[in-house]
Amino acid sequence: MLTGLSIRDVVLIEALDLDFAPGLGVLTGETGAGKSILLDALGLALGGRGETSLVRSGADQAVVTASFLTPDDGSAIAALLDENGIAREPGEPLMIRRLVKADGGSRAFVNDQPASAGLLRELSRHLVEIHGQHDDRGLLNARGHRQLLDIYGKLDVAGVAAAHRRWRDAMAALEEARESHDAAERDREWLEHAVAELTAFAPRGGEEEELAERRAGMQRGEKIAADLQGIADLLEGSDGGLARLRQAARILERVAEDHEALGEALAAIDRAIIEGAAAQEKVDAAAEALAFDPVQLEADEARLFELRGLARKHRVQPDELAALAEQLSARLARLESGGAELEALEKAAAEAQAAYRKAADSLHRARIDAATRLDAAVASELKPLKLDAAKFRTTVEPLAEAQWSATGSDRVEFEIATNPGSPFGPLAKIASGGELSRFILALKVALAEKGGAQTLIFDEIDRGVGGAVASAIGERLSRLAQSAQVLVVTHSPQVAARGNRHMLIAKSNDGTVTRTGVTPLDSKERREEIARMLSGAEITDEARAQAKRLLEPSLL
Numbered sequence: 001m002l003t004g005l006s007i008r009d010v011v012l013i014e015a016l017d018l019d020f021a022p023g024l025g026v027l028t029g030e031t032g033a034g035k036s037i038l039l040d041a042l043g044l045a046l047g048g049r050g051e052t053s054l055v056r057s058g059a060d061q062a063v064v065t066a067s068f069l070t071p072d073d074g075s076a077i078a079a080l081l082d083e084n085g086i087a088r089e090p091g092e093p094l095m096i097r098r099l100v101k102a103d104g105g106s107r108a109f110v111n112d113q114p115a116s117a118g119l120l121r122e123l124s125r126h127l128v129e130i131h132g133q134h135d136d137r138g139l140l141n142a143r144g145h146r147q148l149l150d151i152y153g154k155l156d157v158a159g160v161a162a163a164h165r166r167w168r169d170a171m172a173a174l175e176e177a178r179e180s181h182d183a184a185e186r187d188r189e190w191l192e193h194a195v196a197e198l199t200a201f202a203p204r205g206g207e208e209e210e211l212a213e214r215r216a217g218m219q220r221g222e223k224i225a226a227d228l229q230g231i232a233d234l235l236e237g238s239d240g241g242l243a244r245l246r247q248a249a250r251i252l253e254r255v256a257e258d259h260e261a262l263g264e265a266l267a268a269i270d271r272a273i274i275e276g277a278a279a280q281e282k283v284d285a286a287a288e289a290l291a292f293d294p295v296q297l298e299a300d301e302a303r304l305f306e307l308r309g310l311a312r313k314h315r316v317q318p319d320e321l322a323a324l325a326e327q328l329s330a331r332l333a334r335l336e337s338g339g340a341e342l343e344a345l346e347k348a349a350a351e352a353q354a355a356y357r358k359a360a361d362s363l364h365r366a367r368i369d370a371a372t373r374l375d376a377a378v379a380s381e382l383k384p385l386k387l388d389a390a391k392f393r394t395t396v397e398p399l400a401e402a403q404w405s406a407t408g409s410d411r412v413e414f415e416i417a418t419n420p421g422s423p424f425g426p427l428a429k430i431a432s433g434g435e436l437s438r439f440i441l442a443l444k445v446a447l448a449e450k451g452g453a454q455t456l457i458f459d460e461i462d463r464g465v466g467g468a469v470a471s472a473i474g475e476r477l478s479r480l481a482q483s484a485q486v487l488v489v490t491h492s493p494q495v496a497a498r499g500n501r502h503m504l505i506a507k508s509n510d511g512t513v514t515r516t517g518v519t520p521l522d523s524k525e526r527r528e529e530i531a532r533m534l535s536g537a538e539i540t541d542e543a544r545a546q547a548k549r550l551l552e553p554s555l556l
Contacts, residue, residue: 153370
């Protein structure tokens with residue numbers, strides 16, 4: 001709900017602060033007094049174009065601030081603020097401020113935090129509806145008619161949305177499987193060859209390192225084989241060092257007791273024999289490990305080269321060939337069983353489509369029923385608004401399958417026929433200015449308490465009518481104001497008399513500067529203004545008496 005509007009230096013308005021309340025508020029004034037400036041200022045705060053022509057002559061910038069009371073949590077407004085990182089204290093009003101500089105450029109703020117004009121427009125969709133004779137949004141936009149009908153009928157679209165999501169996911173899975181299957185079919189010959197080749201080769205993880213180390217060991221063994229044999233001969237041969245040490249030990253054993261030093265010599269030779277034998281064992285072990293086998297070396301080299309060649313061919317590391325073989329084998333297996341998999345996915349997609357169609361058909365029938373009720377509700381409002389010759393209908397037509405969506409399979413549009421026998425057509429194209437305004441009012445009354453913005457503004461909806469029709473318009477605006485805040489710019493005394501609050505828009509001139517101002521009227525001032533609306537420039541006693549009679553129902 002709009003609670004306040006502060007305007008600084010906008011066209012003829014120098015400084016203006018207005019407070020608003022629930023119910024029906026009326027704004028009146030002579031033609032040219034500046035009523036449109038107020039709407040232009042509010043439109044600026046709601047994301048309208050920041051034209052430099054809005055800046056008052058001689059001012060550096062124009063500033064408009066609008067405040068609203070909105071739900072704290074769970075609303076579309078709260079979600080928009082959260083998405084855009086706009087902080088808000090619970091219970092505090094939503095403040096929207098827009099600045100337009102005289103030399104060009106504009107800035108916007110939401111709760112004193114910088115924001116884009118786009119965000120203001122998004123917020124405005126949930127804050128204010130402005131209806132005038134040339135309004136091309138809201139009820140005149142056929143794109144919103146389906147949602148309005150669903151809200152009016154309290155229809156459950158969530159089930160259709162869920163069914164559409166499951167159908168979409170099933171179709172995506174099927175399409176992905178088809179693409180994979182088609183790609184695999186194109187590569188079947190290569191795939192079969194690659195799997196056969198890798199299966200025959202049977203690569204193992206870590207095989208490259210194992211082959212490379214064994215090959216390098218045999219190559220080193222080939223180079224030092226003669227040296228190892230020479231060491232073995234020197235240590236263990238018939239004339240080698242160990243044989244000579246054992247011979248010396250046997251001689252010392254016979255004479256070791258003859259002198260202490262001989263015993264120590266024998267002990268030293270025994271130790272030498274033990275160390276030499278250990279050395280011989282190590283040399284023999286190394287010779288065995290580095291044993292050069294020309295056949296094995298050739299086989300290891302051949303497999304190593306083939307392993308690396310396969311890795312280059314498939315653009316992977318040698319150690320990744322084993323995993324690649326498993327992957328390609330799995331692809332080939334899926335290709336072989338792909339027909340069965342595709343059949344299962346096609347069945348799942350068909351079942352999901354059938355479930356969506358069933359839910360959409362159920363919603364279609366519910367929309368037909370809701371449309372019948374809405375048409376009757378609107379029809380009951382037309383005669384009092386002097387539209388008794390006109391007809392209203394809500395068309396619910398099936399869409400082509402390619403256009404089915406999460407909102408169902410229907411196209412919904414509000415249509416009218418203004419004269420008997422004339423064809424139905426869109427609201428904006430068929431109705432004249434005055435008729436269009438009254439049709440909008442009839443629709444808004446029928447759709448009351450069915451959702452939408454909490455502030456409704458009607459700009460001269462009563463233009464071109466008077467008497468009983470104007471009274472009917474006022475009565476319906478008053479009824480509409482029971483469930484939403486309604487502001488109306490009017491020239492009709494019958495409409496103005498229905499308001500809960502009355503503001504007079506007037507232009508003044510001090511001889512140098514022309515200004516537009518807005519004054520809240522008390523009961524006496526209000527009677528005088530309505531009398532002026534009834535009689536014109538000269539207010540007569542008869543006009544004052546008539547104004548009093550008009551105001552009596554609203555003053556009780």
